Structures are given as structure tokens and as C-alpha cells.
Amino acid sequence: MHWTPEHAQPLNQWPEQHLDVSSTTPSPAHKLELPPGGRQRYHYAWAHDDISALTASNLLKRYAEKYSGVLDSPYERPALGGYSDTSFLNGAKGDPEPWPGPEPPYPLASLHEGLPGTKSGGSGGSGALGGSPVLAGNLPEPLYAGNACGGPSAAPEYAAGYGGGYLAPGYCAQTGAALPPPPRPRSYSPHRLRGTGPQRRCTTIPQGATQRSPAMARSRRPQAHPRAPYLTPGPARAHAPARAGTRKAADEGPEGRYRKYAYEPAKAPVADGASYPAADNGECRGNGFRAKPPGAAEEASGKYGGGVPLKVLGSPVYGPQLEPFEKFPERAPAPRGGFAVPSGEPPKGVDPGALELVTSKMVDCGPPVQWADVAGQGALKAALEEELVWPLLRPPAYPGSLRPPRTVLLFGPRGAGKALLGRCLATQLGATLLRLRGATLAAPGAAEGARLLQAAFAAARCRPPSVLLISELEALLPARDDGAAAGGALQVPLLACLDGGCGAGADGVLVVGTTSRPAALDEATRRRFSLRFYVALPDSPARGQILQRALAQQGCALSERELAALVQGTQGFSGGELGQLCQQAAAGAGLPGLQRPLSYKDLEAALAKVGPRASAKELDSFVEWDKMYGSGH
Ligand SMILES: Nc1ncnc2c1ncn2[C@@H]1O[C@H](COP(=O)(O)OP(=O)(O)OP(=O)(O)O)[C@@H](O)[C@H]1O
Numbered sequence: 001m002h003w004t005p006e007h008a009q010p011l012n013q014w015p016e017q018h019l020d021v022s023s024t025t026p027s028p029a030h031k032l033e034l035p036p037g038g039r040q041r042y043h044y045a046w047a048h049d050d051i052s053a054l055t056a057s058n059l060l061k062r063y064a065e066k067y068s069g070v071l072d073s074p075y076e077r078p079a080l081g082g083y084s085d086t087s088f089l090n091g092a093k094g095d096p097e098p099w100p101g102p103e104p105p106y107p108l109a110s111l112h113e114g115l116p117g118t119k120s121g122g123s124g125g126s127g128a129l130g131g132s133p134v135l136a137g138n139l140p141e142p143l144y145a146g147n148a149c150g151g152p153s154a155a156p157e158y159a160a161g162y163g164g165g166y167l168a169p170g171y172c173a174q175t176g177a178a179l180p181p182p183p184r185p186r187s188y189s190p191h192r193l194r195g196t197g198p199q200r201r202c203t204t205i206p207q208g209a210t211q212r213s214p215a216m217a218r219s220r221r222p223q224a225h226p227r228a229p230y231l232t233p234g235p236a237r238a239h240a241p242a243r244a245g246t247r248k249a250a251d252e253g254p255e256g257r258y259r260k261y262a263y264e265p266a267k268a269p270v271a272d273g274a275s276y277p278a279a280d281n282g283e284c285r286g287n288g289f290r291a292k293p294p295g296a297a298e299e300a301s302g303k304y305g306g307g308v309p310l311k312v313l314g315s316p317v318y319g320p321q322l323e324p325f326e327k328f329p330e331r332a333p334a335p336r337g338g339f340a341v342p343s344g345e346p347p348k349g350v351d352p353g354a355l356e357l358v359t360s361k362m363v364d365c366g367p368p369v370q371w372a373d374v375a376g377q378g379a380l381k382a383a384l385e386e387e388l389v390w391p392l393l394r395p396p397a398y399p400g401s402l403r404p405p406r407t408v409l410l411f412g413p414r415g416a417g418k419a420l421l422g423r424c425l426a427t428q429l430g431a432t433l434l435r436l437r438g439a440t441l442a443a444p445g446a447a448e449g450a451r452l453l454q455a456a457f458a459a460a461r462c463r464p465p466s467v468l469l470i471s472e473l474e475a476l477l478p479a480r481d482d483g484a485a486a487g488g489a490l491q492v493p494l495l496a497c498l499d500g501g502c503g504a505g506a507d508g509v510l511v512v513g514t515t516s517r518p519a520a521l522d523e524a525t526r527r528r529f530s531l532r533f534y535v536a537l538p539d540s541p542a543r544g545q546i547l548q549r550a551l552a553q554q555g556c557a558l559s560e561r562e563l564a565a566l567v568q569g570t571q572g573f574s575g576g577e578l579g580q581l582c583q584q585a586a587a588g589a590g591l592p593g594l595q596r597p598l599s600y601k602d603l604e605a606a607l608a609k610v611g612p613r614a615s616a617k618e619l620d621s622f623v624e625w626d627k628m629y630g631s632g633h
Pocket residue numbers: 275307373374375376377412413414415416417418419420421471472514515516538542546574575576577579
């Protein structure tokens with residue numbers, strides 16, 4: 001059957017013709033549901049929520065015929081707006097623009113779901129329509145576009161056109177258990193909706209948005225991620241909601257969003273076998289500062305040394321500075337609450353001798369560590385950047401916002417890369433890095449340890465921005481047998497420093513604590529670290545990258561198969577242990593005499609001597625602790 005103009009009868013007489021009119025006063029619910037436009041346009045009477053079976057049947061018959069005309073001639077289908085019967089659109093002038101093509105019109109989310117009283121999943125108004133043998137199952141969704149059901153709530157902007165008078169709102173509220181479920185709308189495709197008129201825009205309401213206010217619906221729209229987040233970082237909190245979802249993408253590989261986190265192979269093997277190319281000309285290139293001029297005394301890390309030898313450096317305050325890294329080229333003073341606050345004032349109440357010691361021995365001036373230098377850990381790197389680096393570099397501009405975090409705890413198995421990440425944070429912040437080891441601080445005794453600790457915080461404070469990396473944090477705390485803190489010699493000064501008295505609370509200092517025994521931290525210490533991240537062991541791809549890099553430095557290139565076998569055989573190894581494995585293989589092969597490159601056999605032999613230290617039970621305990629106290633990533 002084809003559509004003919006007589007099918008398009010004025011519809012503004014519907015209510016009188018077909019509905020059981022018993023009241024001329026809208027109920028409060030009706031008042032809410034219908035837009036004022038609809039009510040202003042037509043002052044027809046209001047009806048009961050229920051219509052008689054006969055009325056429904058008449059309606060269905062009439063409009064089944066009408067719509068079947070449209071259905072039968074898909075290619076002649078006039079634009080809905082072309083209907084001369086304006087009352088079909090309830091008085092709204094239709095969109096004269098034709099439909100974009102032979103493609104069926106855009107799917108409409110089930111508007112019925114938005115109606116109060118409509119049961120989800122099958123008893124809604126469309127189910128009622130579907131009750132007609134003509135329409136059941138073959139009525140395409142577009143035909144529901146003009147259905148008044150849910151119009152007011154689903155498409156408030158056009159409700160006047162689609163809502164008020166087409167069908168009484170009660171029509172949709174009518175539930176019918178015997179009726180078939182409403183047809184499922186096709187997937188919502190916002191791209192297809194561009195440039196369409198109001199009618200079509202009505203169909204853009206995504207399913208599930210039908211009960212929300214327009215403002216809510218707008219706020220639910222997916223937010224475009226900044227195109228160049230690393231160059232123009234915004235407030236981290238703005239990105240926080242996307243954390244779980246987006247960070248999964250962090251491991252997507254080099255083409256993913258976190259492309260910069262992709263591990264980069266070693267650029268060139270270095271002669272001394274160090275992990276990183278040595279600084280040129282004796283310059284310290286770490287953290288944007290230059291080392292003392294050539295000839296300055298240089299010492300090994302000595303008693304304060306961590307994994308990386310410390311060099312005696314001139315204070316960045318007095319020394320000539322390197323060109324800052326390109327990522328954060330400026331170190332201009334940040335607005336209030338910012339990270340880079342100029343200071344340089346000599347700290348008061350701090351032992352000058354200790355300060356001198358700290359300045360000369362604790363300032364780490366290793367090469368910069370970029371995100372890409374840390375294999376794997378994509379989600380963690382993203383979390384650190386979003387929750388720490390961005391807020392510190394770009395503090396929120398609006399008053400009353402939270403102060404960016406100044407303390408972070410990295411916990412995980414030994415050698416998992418906690419210190420490496422701490423160094424990376426310093427690089428990203430363009431900050432001076434001061435490194436302390438808990439065991440080293442505790443060794444000379446409580447009084448001396450406390451003096452050094454205070455001096456370290458003070459030194460960090462007077463050369464902002466700075467990162468104070470305290471590894472083996474648990475060594476500063478008392479042993480905890482029964483889970484209760486007994487109070488330790490260095491705990492009190494540590495907490496005092498973390499509270500800000502010595503500078504952690506001051507702008508420009510980030511304290512990074514690391515521990516492989518998070519359970520040793522009592523609540524007071526734990527609370528001082530506003531962020532707590534689990535640094536897990538490297539997964540297979542990350543192990544492969546660490547091995548490749550370490551072996552390349554030994555002049556060893558394994559075949560893909562050998563590397564895969566090695567990766568398989570080193571399950572549970574930390575990054576540090578992988579490094580030890582390569583060193584052991586070199587030692588076992590009589591290297592570094594470098595008579596020959598390392599082979600797979602050397603590595604196999606080394607595997608018998610070097611193994612993973614962390615037990616499954618320990619790893620489980622990290623996961624548990626992370627669940628309870630971790631910040632998640
Ligand atoms: N994800 C990684 N990518 C590259 N190198 C890594 C990674 N993890 C660890 N390493 C390397 O392993 C060695 C040990 O790392 P690091 O000192 O950071 O571990 P840690 O977690 O601080 O250990 P500990 O608990 O013993 O202090 C370093 O040489 C580091 O470069």
C-alpha cells in the first residue's frame with residue numbers, strides 16, 4: 001500500500017476522536033513531562049493514561065496504513081519534514097531538507113524507556129505499537145522518530161514538535177505484558193548525524209539519555225582528549241575519570257596514545273657498560289643542571305650511593321645551567337601553589353655541615369630518564385604523569401582547588417624499577433634529584449640520621465623544583481612484628497619533615513619514598529604519602545625490552561627465538577635481576593675480556609645462578625596491600 005495524502009489527516013483532533021477524555025486538567029506528571037511549547041500550541045483536553053482497546057486498535061490501524069505507505073516506497077520516501085500535514089509534527093515545521101540518501105534514517109534510541117512508568121525491556125510503548133500485526137517486527141526504528149512517546153524527555157529541544165499532541169503521554173505508560181518487546185535501536189552513530197535538521201537531531205539522543213536533563217545528557221558526551229597532552233597538560237583531575245579506561249591503552253604499544261611511553265632501545269652501547277650513555281665532557285645532564293666545571297672533584301657514591309654512582313656536583317643554584325629539556329622548556333615561577341617556586345634562601349636551623357654533606361653527596365646528577373626509558377609499566381607511568389607531574393607543573397588556576405600531591409610512595413619487589421621511576425619523575429619535572437637511602441641514614445645512629453634527614457629536606461627546599469627520593473623507607477621505621485608501630489628513632493624526624501616543617505610541605509619539593517616492604521609502614525607514615533603506587537615486576541614484553549637493551553650493551557644479539565625463550569625463562573625476574581643475569585652471563589663467559597660476544601648458552605648458564613627473589617607469597621602480599629592502600633592505576 002502506498003502513502004496518499006489523505007492518510008495525512010490533521011492529528012490535532014486525535015485526542016477528541018480517540019482518547020477517553022475525562023479531564024481537562026493535566027496531572028502534575030503531565031505538566032512535567034510535556035514541554036510548555038506543546039501545551040501552548042494545543043490546548044486540547046488531557047486524557048487518561050489508559051486508552052481503550054478499540055481506540056488503540058483504531059490508532060494502530062490508521063497509522064500502520066500511513067506508515068506502510070512510507071515503507072513500501074523507500075526510495076520515494078519524502079522527507080519527514082515534507083509532510084504537508086504539519087499536525088503530523090504537531091505543528092512544528094518539518095525539516096525541508098531531504099533525507100540524506102537511501103539509507104534508512106538514523107536509529108532512534110528507545111524513547112519509551114525515558115517515560116516514567118515504562119517498564120524497561122519490553123513492555124514500553126513501542127511494544128504497544130509492535131502489538132499490531134502490521135507493525136510487529138517490521139516497523140523500522142525511524143518511524144518511531146515521530147512518536148510522541150518519550151518525546152518530551154528524550155528530545156526536549158523538539159518536544160513541541162514531537163511530544164505534546166501526537167499521542168497522549170499515557171499511551172506509552174501503558175504497559176502490556178502480552179505485547180512484544182520494543183525493537184532494539186541500531187547502534188548510535190554520532191558521525192552520521194552531522195548537518196541534520198531537528199527531526200534527525202531528535203534521533204541523536206543516545207539510548208539511556210532519555211531520562212536525563214539536557215544538561216546531564218550534554219555532560220555525558222564523551223570528552224575529547226587533548227590532542228597533545230604532553231605538551232599542553234591540563235589539570236590532572238580533569239583526566240582522572242578516564243583513568244581506568246585510558247590507561248589500559250597505555251600498553252597498546254608504540255602506536256597507542258601513550259606512544260611516548262614506548263620503551264626505546266638503547267641508542268648506542270657504551271664502553272663502560274653503564275645503562276645510560278655517560279654525560280659528555282663530565283657534564284651532569286640530569287634534571288636540567290650542569291655539573292661542576294671539568295676538574296671538579298668527583299667521588300663514588302660512597303656511603304650515600306644508591307644504584308647509580310653519585311657525582312659530586314655543584315649546587316644548581318650556583319652552577320651554570322644546562323639547557324632545560326625540551327618537554328618543559330621553561331622553569332618560570334609557577335602561580336601560587338606551583339612547583340617551581342624560586343627560593344635559594346639558606347635554610348634556618350639546619351646544621352651547615354650536614355647541609356654541605358647533603359649537597360655534595362646526595363644530589364644525583366645521572367642522565368635524564370624519560371618515560372620511554374622505563375620498560376613496560378604503561379598504566380603506572382600514565383598515572384604518575386596525570387596525577388603528579390601535570391598537577392605540579394600546571395597547578396589548578398582556580399581558587400579552592402586541591403593542592404597537588406607532594407608525596408608519593410612507590411612500593412614493589414626489589415629491583416622492580418622504583419628508583420628508576422623516581423629519577424624519571426625528577427626528569428619530567430625538570431627538578432634537582434636528591435637521593436637518600438633509608439639504610440644509609442639509619443646506619444650512623446639516630447641523631448646523625450635525623451640531622452642528615454633534616455638537612456636533605458632543607459637542601460631540597462632551597463633548590464626547587466626538587467625531588468627527594470628516599471629509598472628503603474622501611475629502614476627508617478621501627479620493626480613491626482605485630483602490626484603496631486613501636487615508634488622508631490628516625491620515624492619522628494621523618495614524619496616531621498613529611499609534614500612540612502622541613503620542606504616537604506613547601507612548594508617545589510616532591511618526596512618520593514620507595515619500599516619493598518610496604519607492610520612495615522605504619523598508618524601514620526602511610527598517610528603522609530598521598531599517592532601510593534604499586535610497581536609490579538615487568539611483564540614479558542617489558543622483560544624482553546630490558547634484556548634486549550642490556551644484551552645490546554654487551555654486544556650480544558639473540559635471535560628472536562632465543563630471546564623469546566629467555567623471556568619465558570625469566571618469569572618473575574625484576575629489572576634489576578635481569579641486569580644481574582646479563583652481568584653473570586658476561587662474567588661466566590670470561591667477559592668483559594670481550595673475546596667473543598655473549599651467546600644464548602652463556603645466558604642459559606647464568607640462569608642457573610641468578611633467579612627471581614620475590615616469592616609468589618610476597619607478590620600476593622603486594623597486591624593485597626595495593627588493594628587496601630594503593631592509589632590504583
Ligand atoms: N622497567 C624497567 N625498565 C628498565 N630498567 C629497569 C626497569 N626496572 C628496573 N630496571 C633496572 O633495574 C635496576 C634496578 O632498578 P631500581 O633500582 O629502580 O629498582 P628498585 O625498585 O628501586 O629496587 P630496590 O627495591 O632494590 O631499591 C636498575 O638498573 C634499573 O634501571
